Amino acid sequence: MLTSAMLAFAGAGAAAPAAAQAAKLPAYLDARLPVHKRVEDLLSRMTLDEKIGQMTQAERAAVTPEDITRYRIGSVLSGGGSTPTPNTPQAWADMYDQFQRAALATPKRIPMIYGVDAVHGHNNLVGATIFPHNIGLGATRDPELVKKIGRATAEEVAATGVDWTFAPCLCVARNDRWGRTYESFGEVPELPAAMSVIVDGFQGRKLNGPTSILATAKHYVGDGGTTGGVDQGDTQVSEAELRRIHLPPFRAAVKRGVGSVMVSFSSWNGVKMHGHRYLITDVLKKELGFKGFVVSDWNGIDQIDGQPGFTPQEVSTAINAGIDMVMVPYDWRKFIDTLRAEVRAGHVSMARINDANRRILTKKFELGLFERPFADRRHQRTIGSAEHRALARRAVAESQVLLKNKGNVLPLSRHHNKIFVAGKAADDIGIQSGGWTITWQGSPGAITPGTTILEGIRQTVGKSTTVDYSKDGSGIDGSYKAAIAVVGELPYAEFEGDRPGEMGLDAEDLQTIERLRASGVPVIVVLVSGRPLDIAKELPGWDALVASWLPGTEGRGVADVLFGVTKPTGKLPMTWMASADQQPINRGDGKKPLFPFGYGLTYRR
Numbered sequence: 328m329l330t331s332a333m334l335a336f337a338g339a340g341a342a343a344p345a346a347a348q349a350a351k352l353p354a355y356l357d358a359r360l361p362v363h364k365r366v367e368d369l370l371s372r373m374t375l376d377e378k379i380g381q382m383t384q385a386e387r388a389a390v391t392p393e394d395i396t397r398y399r400i401g402s403v404l405s406g407g408g409s410t411p412t413p414n415t416p417q418a419w420a421d422m423y424d425q426f427q428r429a430a431l432a433t434p435k436r437i438p439m440i441y442g443v444d445a446v447h448g449h450n451n452l453v454g455a456t457i458f459p460h461n462i463g464l465g466a467t468r469d470p471e472l473v474k475k476i477g478r479a480t481a482e483e484v485a486a487t488g489v490d491w492t493f494a495p496c497l498c499v500a501r502n503d504r505w506g507r508t509y510e511s512f513g514e515v516p517e518l519p520a521a522m523s524v525i526v527d528g529f530q531g532r533k534l535n536g537p538t539s540i541l542a543t544a545k546h547y548v549g550d551g552g553t554t555g556g557v558d559q560g561d562t563q564v565s566e567a568e569l570r571r572i573h574l575p576p577f578r579a580a581v582k583r584g585v586g587s588v589m590v591s592f593s594s595w596n597g598v599k600m601h602g603h604r605y606l607i608t609d610v611l612k613k614e615l616g617f618k619g620f621v622v623s624d625w626n627g628i629d630q631i632d633g634q635p636g637f638t639p640q641e642v643s644t645a646i647n648a649g650i651d652m653v654m655v656p657y658d659w660r661k662f663i664d665t666l667r668a669e670v671r672a673g674h675v676s677m678a679r680i681n682d683a684n685r686r687i688l689t690k691k692f693e694l695g696l697f698e699r700p701f702a703d704r705r706h707q708r709t710i711g712s713a714e715h716r717a718l719a720r721r722a723v724a725e726s727q728v729l730l731k732n733k734g735n736v737l738p739l740s741r742h743h744n745k746i747f748v749a750g751k752a753a754d755d756i757g758i759q760s761g762g763w764t765i766t767w768q769g770s771p772g773a774i775t776p777g778t779t780i781l782e783g784i785r786q787t788v789g790k791s792t793t794v795d796y797s798k799d800g801s802g803i804d805g806s807y808k809a810a811i812a813v814v815g816e817l818p819y820a821e822f823e824g825d826r827p828g829e830m831g832l833d834a835e836d837l838q839t840i841e842r843l844r845a846s847g848v849p850v851i852v853v854l855v856s857g858r859p860l861d862i863a864k865e866l867p868g869w870d871a872l873v874a875s876w877l878p879g880t881e882g883r884g885v886a887d888v889l890f891g892v893t894k895p896t897g898k899l900p901m902t903w904m905a906s907a908d909q910q911p912i913n914r915g916d917g918k919k920p921l922f923p924f925g926y927g928l929t930y931r932r
């Protein structure tokens with residue numbers, strides 16, 4: 328079978344006698360051969376510069392198609408929020424195809440691979456289904472659901488051409504001060520390990536399936552265990568604890584055949600992970616048997632020596648540690664020149680260069696990129712589809728954790744009721760979606776189509792029920808039967824979300840709740856946050872509390888639980904502190920929490 332790539336390579340017209348053409352083509356373009364033979368054949372034909380190009384990943388905004396061709400660059404990424412204009416599925420697919428055509432214009436016609444952070448849906452794309460962030464998915468304790476979410480996400484991502492997601496984050500968040508706590512499925516290794524099943528969803532039954540995308544287990548290893556919960560900080564634990572707490576989710580993902588692993592910015596006992604040969608090569612690749620490729624994090628190799636920028640020493644240290652592809656968003660020319668010089672100086676062996684290329688090319692062949700290099704737009708109708716949004720709504724409902732329900736004030740009646748809704752997070756898609764949504768940090772506002780929690784409440788109640796709303800609670804009086812305060816954290820990502828100080832509600836939220844409480848009406852607090860918050864002091868004044876986490880676009884799932892359409896089944900994925908000074912606080916550490924890991928109420932009737 329002659330693929331379009333084979334014919335194009337041969338420069339043949341479709342009419343050319345197939346057999347004659349096949350005879351002239353290099354083996355690596357013959358899809359009938361086993362992948363390892365295709366890899367070896369291609370490797371044997373590649374120049375050093377072509378091999379270095381395969382190990383280079385550039386940011387889309389810092390590279391042109393001409394650069395891709397000229398420098399043989401093998402991968403492009405969208406950093407958080409880096410999108411084509413307009414930000415539409417068609418524009419994504421056109422952008423992808425333009426970069427791909429450039430890659431195929433190189434002498435060996437090696438297709439590029441394009442990666443994005445689809446960490447809770449295709450979250451850079453306006454109109455995509457945005458699922459709950461991992462902390463909420465951990466609360467569901469439902470791996471089958473999480474696998475379905477991976478599959479739905481892959482459909483939406485693949486429809487725009489993109490081949491690879493930098494997900495799942497399999498971090499084990501041990502200190503809730505960490506700005507990436509919401510990217511963790513839970514504080515104990517067995518939860519992220521169980522939820523690594525999302526890899527099967529992303530990668531599909533076959534990696535070359537029409538909507539399969541490569542998954543990434545990240546950030547290897549110990550990113551959630553840093554002292555003080557400082558993002559990109561130092562995980563100061565024994566090897567036994569590192570293996571007991573932080574390694575199991577990666578072992579599980581490797582067993583599932585995860586195609587790539589991303590190295591953590593953090594350090595282990597003072598040594599940067601990006602230069603850690605023992606953990607990357609000896610443990611991940613040899614002991615765990617990881618056969619995919621290892622990618623650095625964003626400019627991650629710059630951090631090895633603690634100085635800005637990267638040096639020849641850092642480049643050789645990172646590659647010799649076992650990093651196969653370097654995410655060097657802007658300085659990719661300098662990286663290419665530096666690595667070439669390091670190889671010629673004998674600081675990086677050709678064996679290491681070839682191993683990195685074997686790993687990368689194996690995944691490109693397995694993905695089917697040589698046979699089907701361009702965006703398959705047939706699945707664009709799945710983007711933001713009713714089916715995917717229904718799945719997300721189910722995930723939102725299953726992720727809600729009922730922590731207090733005084734006098735069984737919940738579930739609320741849908742009929743003949745009079746309800747007041749307040750709070751900055753009640754009617755705001757951006758806040759309920761959190762970071763990594765449309766932009767890197769996320770933002771408040773109507774940033775993408777979806778259903779706010781308030782809209783979900785209004786859609787759930789019957790005509791005989793009144794629902795009034797004001798953001799700050801003004802206008803409430805004793806005539807209402809219940810008040811719902813939807814409050815919590817404004818969006819953030821990574822280190823911008825670290826909370827080294829207090830961890831309570833902000834003044835705006837506290838004032839809103841007090842205004843509601845002053846009316847004498849029962850107050851139900853719905854907490855939209857990326858982590859447990861320090862609310863023990865205020866809790867006695869609340870009639871009910873629901874941890875909603877960061878639900879994403881389908882806010883109606885929250886109303887499903889508030890009105891009993893779905894009973895609450897969520898269980899805490901993180902121990903809930905009694906006060907911020909208890910951090911880190913985790914299951915089994917002997918500290919007395921406000922609510923323990925695994926806690927969650929349901930409705931009696």
Ligand code: GLC
Pocket residue numbers: 405406407444493545624625821
């Ligand atoms: C970021 C994050 C990583 C992400 C990468 C690409 O800094 O640490 O999780 O995949 O850069 O956006």
